[in-house]
Structures are given as C-alpha cells and as structure tokens.
Amino acid sequence: MKWGVLVGLALALLFYPFIFTGPFYWDIGVTFLLAAISASAWNIVGGYAGQVSVGHSMFFGIGAYVPLLFYQLWRLPPVLGAPAAIAVALLLAAAIGMPTFRLRGHYFSMATIAIAELIRIFVGTWDLVGAAIGLQGPAVGRAWWDLTFRSELPYYYIFLGVLVVVLGTTFAVTRSRFGFYLRAIKADERAARSLGVPVRAMKLKALMLSGFFTSIAGSLYSIKTGFIDPESGNIKTLKVYPAIAASNASETNVALAQGGGLA
C-alpha cells in the first residue's frame, strides 16, 4: 500500500507543470523541489543518524557560492563549479565532524551553529567572494550550458531529477548496512559502540553524504537565481528544519515533511 502512495506522488510531481501551468506555478514547484532536496539531504545526518545540524546553511552556501565564483573569476559556466563546491563541502564536513563527533550530541549541534555563523560573517567581509554585495551569474546565457533558461520548466525537471537521486540514495542507505549502523547510533550510541559499530566513522560518513547533497541544492539555487550573497543562504534552509520534525527515518514521511518544507 505504501507503493501506491509513492507512485501517486511520483506521477503528481512528474505532471505538476502540466496541471498547474504558467511560470508562477512552475516557480513555486521549483522552490518546493529545492526545499525537498535540502530537507532530504539534512535528513540523512539529522533524521537517520540523529545528529542535529543547525548550521547546514554553510554547505548550502558553499554549493551556491563556488559555481558563481567560477563564473566571476574565469567566466566558466557555473555548473562546472558544482563539483568543486562538493569537494569543498566534503572537506568542511570532515573538518567539523572529526573533532566534534567524539563529543556528546549537544556539542555537535552547537559547533554547527558557531561555524556556520563564523563562515557567514567571514564571507561577508571577503572581497574575493563579493563580500556583502555577493556574486552574480550570467544574466543572459551564452549557450545552453550556462543553464539560464527563460522558462522555469527546464529547472523544474532538472531539480526533480536531482530529488529522485537524493531520495534514491537515501532509500539505498536505509537498506544497507550503513543505514543499519546509523539507526543503531541514533537509538543508543553507547550500545552501538560496544557492539563494534565504528561510530565516529559512520557519523562522519553521514555528515559528508548530507553535505554532498546540500551543496548540490545550493548550486541549483544559485544557478537558477543567478545571484548569491551572505543573506540569501540563510532564508531558505532555516525553514526546512521544522519540517523535519515531522519525519522519522522513513521515505514516505520524508516526502510529507517536504510538503511541510514548502510551507
């Protein structure tokens, strides 16, 4: 019976732009998909592993800034910057995770806030990335790979594709030993460790995976909007977390949480 809901949801998302036509509705759809991607990415480390990150905007920010930086400095199509953004995000995840994951839960959350704030202030004063003024992408695309579409429709399907990948990955993780370890860690960390689960390594892996997808969400955002500054990153992701509260580690609930993410 769960499959029925899933298939229905998938069809609805696939055909949404043809049911609600017009750029305004398409843009709402795009925003919804972006929220869904961000929420699912966060959920990997927050929902499944139980490590609540309140500073995920830093991964989103990295994902948003690096592609536009590629354009600003070398006039390259922003999408080429996305892999570089992912690399930076993974480095940051490792840098944060390694020292804080050996502490108890609260400390990780606080570390994420502090470091996210630190990065935000720092970026606001660093001229290379536009300081307070921010960065812009190509307004009028030079070729199709600049991804500056007049219509929202291509963005919608690209985002939908990414969402499918994120959800698919999450699903695969749930079924794998990795997912099993994460659930054990969330339920009782000490017990898991005593049973031989490599706790720190698994938490780190979850954070890196989460950062990976959040960075992609950030890249999608800045490619579509064509603009990023220190303030923009905060607005989006902050609204995503309350939606997660409704979810626990299951795919359908995550999808419902995403609906909440839109609101």
Added chain:
Amino acid sequence: MLLLQVIVGGLLLGAIYALFSSGLTLIWGMMNFINFAHGEFVMLGMYVALLVVIWLGGGPAAFGFAAAFALFMLGIAVYLSLIRHVMRGPMLAQILSTFGLALLLRYTAFWIFSANFVSLPQSALSGTLNVAGILMPVPQLVAGLAAIVLTIALHLLLTCTTVGSQLLAVAEDRSAAMLMGIRPDRMQALAWGLAAASAGIAGALMAMSYPWSPSVGETFGLTAFVVVTLGGFGSVPGALYAGLIIGLIQALSAYLLGPIYKDIVVYALFAALLWLRPQGLMGKA
C-alpha cells in the same frame, strides 16, 4: 587611557552576558537540555521594559521587576507545556522543540512590535561618570553592577538556601532526589522560571543603553552558548567569569582588530573550546 576605557566597557557588557548565561547553564546542568530559545527570553525582557515605560511610565526598578516577573512566568509556562513532554523524547525532538520555540517567540515579536529597532525613551538614569579619566555612562554602569550582583545572588540562592539545595539535588541525581522527597518536576519548573527571569532582567538592563529589535535574540543566544561552554555547563560562578572574559575579549577584538572581527574571534574561540576543552573552566566533565 583608551585601552583601559575599552576594558571597562567590555567588562560591564560582559557582566550582563554573565547574568543571562547563568540561567542557561542552570538548565543545562540540571537537565542536560539546551535551550535554543534563551536569546529570545532576553529579547522579550527588553520588550517588557519598553511596555512598562510606555504604559506605566515606570523607571528602571519597575521595569526590572516587571521583566523578571513576566519572564519567570513564561519560563514556567514553557516548561510545563513543552519541555516536560519533550524531555522524554529523542534528542532530535528536544533540540527542535526549543528551536521551534525560538522561531515562534521571534516571529510573534515581529508581528506585534514590527521589525523596526526601538529603544527606551530617555530615562532617569542618564549622564556619564568620569572616574580617573575613564568615562562610564550611568545606565551601563548600573546595568553592569546590577548584573554582577544578581548573578552572585543566583549563586547564593543555589548554594545557601534549601530551595537551592533541592534544585542542585535534582541536577545531581534525579532519582535520589525523588527518594528524598523532592519533586523533580517542580524543581525543574522553578529552574526554568529562574533561568528565564535572569534572561529577562538582563534584557531589561540592556534596554537602558542599547536599541534592539526581535532579531537580536539570535545573537544573544549564541553568545550565551559561548559563555556557558567557556564557563562549564552547570556552573553559575563559571558563567560569571566566562561572561566577563567574553565581554572583555569582544571589546578588545573590536578595538584592536575591527568590529567585524569581534564576532569572528568569539565564534572561533567557541569552536576551539569545543574541540580542546568542552567542559569549560569550571564544569563537570
């Protein structure tokens, strides 16, 4: 000389940080619970002060008491309605509950008071004292001294009174306290009331000198975390020393490096603390 001036200013503000952080450390020590909405309590204390001045024309003593009382009630209400239930849930729910509470309080304030910055109209406490070349504005001086006194008072309440011992007993071992006839539920509600009240008074004291808007809660909350981590969670004396130190570091960074860097230094210090000495100066490990 100017450096001494900077130091005095930093210490006075640091005293206020100590006051509102002492509440946070109390809750954390007692219940191993982080209150992400603590900064919002401070912010609400500032607005209570504003309302008292506008509606009743009260002076600092009046709005100080009003803020303490109003936030005390709010703290207890929050405990009874929200925290008590969430305590039994997973960590995710605990963190998100106060996070959500913070957003609720902040946006309600935005709705009622609008996003414009406000400040108290000129009050009885004005003017500047000149002590050996150091200029100390009266409102800031009074606020700083009051904050230190109140923090010490809280510490004495905890260590020298029966009620205080009961609170500390629950913090140390909940089941044992129950066996001694202490009701943990009541003590925890009281702790929340005290914590919120100290945040509220701190807000009211700050309102005498500085403008604010509903968005300032976020920054104060973060500052409180840093102070509590430095001081050691559960330790009110720790919060006092740490508050003064953080206030000092902030002022010195702003003067020597530049205002933008003051926050960077404080957050970097925080990150370093988490890595190197998470239990802080005086906390239990």
Added chain:
Amino acid sequence: MSKVSASGLFTISVVAALLGALPAPAAEPVKIGILLPLTGNAAAAGQASKAAEEIGAEIVNGKHPELANLPLAASEGLPGLGGAKLDLVFVDHQGNPSLAQQLATRLITQDKVHALLGAYQSSCSFTATAVAERYGIPFLVGDSAALNITGRGFKWVFRSTPIASDYAATYMRFFDDMKKQGRRIAAIAVVNENTDYGTSVADSIEAEAKRSNVAVAIRIPYSASSTDVSAQVLQLKEKQPDVVIFISYTSDSILYMKSMKNLDYLPPMVIGDDTGFSDPSFIPAVSDIAQGAMNRSAWDIGKPGSTTYKINEMYKAKTGRDLDDTSGRNMQGFLALAEAINRAGSTDPEKIRLALSKTDLKPEQLMMGYNGLKFDDTGQNILASTYLIQLKDKQYQLVWPANAAAAKLDWPMAGWKH
C-alpha cells in the same frame, strides 16, 4: 440535453462572441510593475516609496496644471497614447532576491506589464533586472545604490538615481570647497555598516578620496545590528579624523551619536550618508546632541508655492509625513519612466527602451535636485547629483552647494556643546 437548454446555450454563445468582437475601448491603460519590500525589515521604506509612486501616478493620470513644470502633470493620462492612464501593479519581494526574481517573472509573463520599476535593496534589483533583460522589458531603477546594477552590459536597465560613486564625488567636491575656505581636511574616517549598501558607498568614497588626495585615517565596517559600538568610537577618538562619514541605518546612527556623547568624542564634522540620518526617528532621538551634523539629500521641500512644496503637501495629505529622499528618488524615477513611455507613443518594449535611452530632461523639469536626467550607454543617469544639508535645531537645511544654499554652513559642528 433538452432542446430548450441547447438553444439557450447557443444564444448565449452568440451574444458572448458578439460582445467579444466589439472593438476595445480607446487608450488601454499602460501597466507598470513595481517591486518593493512591503513587509520585512525595510517595510517602512517600501511603503513610503509605494505612497510616493501612487502620488506620481495621480499627477500623471489627473489634471494638475499647478505643477506645470513637470512633464505630463497638466494633462490627463499620457497624451502620446491617446490619454491612456497608468496602471500600477505593486508586488512585495520582502527583501528576498529569489522572490524578487520570481515576482519579476510573474509581472512580465502573467500580468503582462509594459515596464518595471524597483527594487530598493540592491540584491533584489540585481535579480529582478536580470529577468527584465532576459525577457526584453524595460526596467527603471529608482533607488538601488550598488554600482554593478548598470555595469553589466544590459540594454534594458536604466537608473535615474545617483549612485555610490556620485555621492563619493559630491563629498570630495565639498571637501575641496572647504579646503579653499581655509578649513582643515587632512584625514577623514569612514564608518560603514557592512551589507551591500554600506560597503558599496564606503568603497566608492575610499576610491574617490584616493583620487582627490584626501587621506582616509581609518575605515570601520561594522554590523548594523551591533549592540555596542563604544570600541568603534574609541578607535575614532584615537585617530582624530577631521571628518567622520557614517554610512548607517537608523538604530546604529542613533547608537553612534549617543555613544560619541557618552565617550566625549566630537569630531569637527560628521556627515551621514542619508538612510539612518534621514529616518524620521533620528531627529527626535538625537537632535539635542547632534547639532550641525550633515547629511545628503537630493530632495528639498523648497519654499511654499514651489512645485516641490506642493508635491510634499500631496504626499503629506496621503501619509501624514514629509516626503523623504529615497521615496522622492523613486517618484522621480517613476515620472521619468512615464515621460519616456509618453514620448515612445506606444507600449512596445523596444520603442519604450529607445525613448528611455534618448531621455533628456532639464533640471527645471524635475522634482529632485539632479542636474538633469540623461542616460549614458550603460543606462546610468550621468546628471544625477545631490545636495548637502545640515541639522539646525530640529530640521535639516540646505547648506551646499552655495548656489542652492538656504542657510549658512556651521563648521565645526556644535554637537551637544551648545
């Protein structure tokens, strides 16, 4: 379906078709989309500009022969389009650049506006103008300061307001004048809030100062939401500059003045770059301690009977307050757009764009104190300029340039020592 209702349906369809085929009424309204922050923390400014633009529409759409020097005031509607009225569509982007982009798209594709105006925050202007450029609809920026809005090689974006570099140039010209009058300007300090507004203006001032050989003793970027600024004031006290330029929002401007008094630091002159210093709450909060502080404004209410005075009366009747500089600049942008559309004689985007590029309004035809309105090939108004005003008692008075001055410039400023 019964025969009766079928024929009824047929009749209705025929009538509807006939009605649809009737020629449209002459002179369809010209739709202008306006993007502003109507909620959020810039809401007060957004609402004020909205009111100003509505007055602008009233002036164009109605008969106002008493404002004779303004083009389109005397006639009703746009004569060049058969008396067509202007129809304003306001949208609220809440200060969110992504939302501004979304709304600009909606205005163009769903509301089918013929031109766009906006958007206050530079970040929102960046994204909204990019949409206009992509769709080929003219966009007039009335107020955003970031330099690059007109520096991206766009052809559909125009800006009527002076920008950061204009303000910086004005300040340097003023300092030059002061030096000629024997005043000492060896070093200045720049104190700026660190979002895009403060940073662009401060950057421009530093660049112009370098060009004009004025030393910048210290530049202090700070966060507008700082609680305490005493350390900054002490930094200034240490450097002792001859002029301090503040690029601040409202509460921080007030906080600085109060902190300066507390720490007994009064520079020879303070210049506020509009914004905070022009906010209605600034004067009531600090007039007694900030006497002689200077400010800039391209708007001057003027003497009773003048056009600007009458416009202010209209605005005051609607909102209960005097027109402020930012809203005035937006209103001027609106009027310039209307004038261009009228000259184009059509709602075709390319014709409007061409008309805008050929705009050449003389200072007498404007309500703001610009030297004229003429766009260069990046779309920037090269004749944009500003006055300098000074706080005397509870009001700002025009003190510079000398040929427009209504009062004498007091130097050094009295501050709280009066």
